Amino acid sequence: MSGRDGDTAARRGGGRRAALGGIRDPFAPWAAPGAEPLVRFESVVKRYGAQTAVDGVSLDIYPGEFFALLGPSGCGKTTLMRLLAGFETPDEGRVLLSGEDLAGRPPHKRPVNMMFQSYALFPHLSVADNIAFGLKQEGMGKAERDVRVEEMLALVKLEDFARRKPAQLSGGQKQRVALARALAKRPSMLLLDEPLAALDKKLREETQFELMRIQQALGTTFLMVTHDQEEAMVLADRIGVMQAGRIVQVGRPMEVYEAPASRYVADFLGDVNLFEAQVASVEAPHARLTAEEAPGGFRVVDEDCPAPGATVWLAVRPEKLRLSLDAPAGNPENTLAGTVWDIAYTGDWTNFIIALPNGRHIRAAQANANRRVARPIGCDDTVWVCFDPDAGVVLTQ
Ligand SMILES: Nc1ncnc2c1ncn2[C@@H]1O[C@H](COP(=O)(O)OP(=O)(O)O)[C@@H](O)[C@H]1O
Numbered sequence: 001m002s003g004r005d006g007d008t009a010a011r012r013g014g015g016r017r018a019a020l021g022g023i024r025d026p027f028a029p030w031a032a033p034g035a036e037p038l039v040r041f042e043s044v045v046k047r048y049g050a051q052t053a054v055d056g057v058s059l060d061i062y063p064g065e066f067f068a069l070l071g072p073s074g075c076g077k078t079t080l081m082r083l084l085a086g087f088e089t090p091d092e093g094r095v096l097l098s099g100e101d102l103a104g105r106p107p108h109k110r111p112v113n114m115m116f117q118s119y120a121l122f123p124h125l126s127v128a129d130n131i132a133f134g135l136k137q138e139g140m141g142k143a144e145r146d147v148r149v150e151e152m153l154a155l156v157k158l159e160d161f162a163r164r165k166p167a168q169l170s171g172g173q174k175q176r177v178a179l180a181r182a183l184a185k186r187p188s189m190l191l192l193d194e195p196l197a198a199l200d201k202k203l204r205e206e207t208q209f210e211l212m213r214i215q216q217a218l219g220t221t222f223l224m225v226t227h228d229q230e231e232a233m234v235l236a237d238r239i240g241v242m243q244a245g246r247i248v249q250v251g252r253p254m255e256v257y258e259a260p261a262s263r264y265v266a267d268f269l270g271d272v273n274l275f276e277a278q279v280a281s282v283e284a285p286h287a288r289l290t291a292e293e294a295p296g297g298f299r300v301v302d303e304d305c306p307a308p309g310a311t312v313w314l315a316v317r318p319e320k321l322r323l324s325l326d327a328p329a330g331n332p333e334n335t336l337a338g339t340v341w342d343i344a345y346t347g348d349w350t351n352f353i354i355a356l357p358n359g360r361h362i363r364a365a366q367a368n369a370n371r372r373v374a375r376p377i378g379c380d381d382t383v384w385v386c387f388d389p390d391a392g393v394v395l396t397q
């Protein structure tokens with residue numbers, strides 16, 4: 001492990017995990033003055049015939065980061081990763097690694113390794129030989145290779161499975177062999193394309209923690225592709241949200257969730273209620289909005305709200321709505337009346353679907369903090385929904 005990687009791992013150790021949710025996280029190499037990215041995509045375009053798979057992507061990824069590319073199927077995630085790995089060539093723009101243009105350098109000469117969605121293990125080779133394969137090809141001597149394989153087996157906790165063949169392993173174990181094999185050459189960067197897609201939910205969650213542990217232990221930069229927003233939120237230091245070949249927002253999980261840049265991002269990351277509204281007045285940091293669905297209008301915190309008259313969308317997450325069976329006095333702001341249309345009890349949360357007078361449905365989620373409630377909200381009840389001025393985000397696109 002190089003000194004820099006060691007430092008990276010140490011720096012991260014007490015950080016993110018000490019403050020769950022990433023609220024206090026000192027690991028932010030992208031914000032450090034003068035920091036050099038490990039990878040730089042510079043206005044990269046990749047076309048397949050008439051189809052533009054990657055449409056002008058510029059992105060920096062920093063040493064030690066766990067970066068997730070998130071977006072729906074077909075938005076260009078895999079293509080972007082393959083451009084970095086060297087399996088594809090950009091039609092326009094450049095891909096740089098540590099400041100050096102990678103153009104013309106074949107995949108095996110790049111210090112990045114890709115772990116494929118299918119794992120692509122050699123069925124006739126044992127676990128140990130699968131892990132050693134790339135090292136052998138590289139010409140590493142047997143003694144050194146054996147040490148490295150032992151190290152990798154320990155890292156993925158498969159010491160007792162070294163002699164087994166892939167067919168004798170569970171899905172989760174195969175995934176770990178593939179991970180060990182991809183890391184054996186100690187690449188400066190590991191590319192993971194939907195690494196957990198083949199695992200069931202429970203195993204996926206366990207493996208997420210394993211991936212975080214391994215990434216922190218090694219300090220290797222990870223670039224992961226996923227269409228699963230929860231997976232990206234749990235694992236990544238930063239998320240790049242993709243839409244039709246472009247990166248539309250980059251930020252920490254909390255930033256993209258709490259401060260989405262567009263309706264697309266708000267909607268892709270979890271549930272959101274969107275209210276079309278008009279800006280009535282701006283008294284920074286507050287703005288007043290009028291909306292058909294809110295008789296008392298909205299009053300929101302927004303530092304850069306467009307001028308009065310503009311059409312905007314107010315995005316409010318379900319967990320930020322409060323429900324009440326008691327009618328409020330007067331015609332208060334940030335309050336909507338509705339009828340409970342459906343209720344889903346999930347144990348820790350209860351999710352409500354509420355029909356507004358215009359027929360539109362909104363979602364509200366309430367944490368079940370108490371075991372008993374005097375008068376629980378039921379289906380067909382008339383309820384009032386309200387939220388705080390800083391609960392929502394004003395979106396202009
Ligand atoms: N080898 C290829 N030939 C033609 N079209 C491709 C090829 N690879 C990807 N595409 C197209 O490029 C777009 C992006 O694909 P991809 O990067 O695989 O998306 P994602 O990984 O986000 O699902 C898709 O429309 C896909 O059909």
Ligand SMILES: [Mg+2]
Nearest residue numbers: 077078079225
């Ligand atoms: Mg893909």
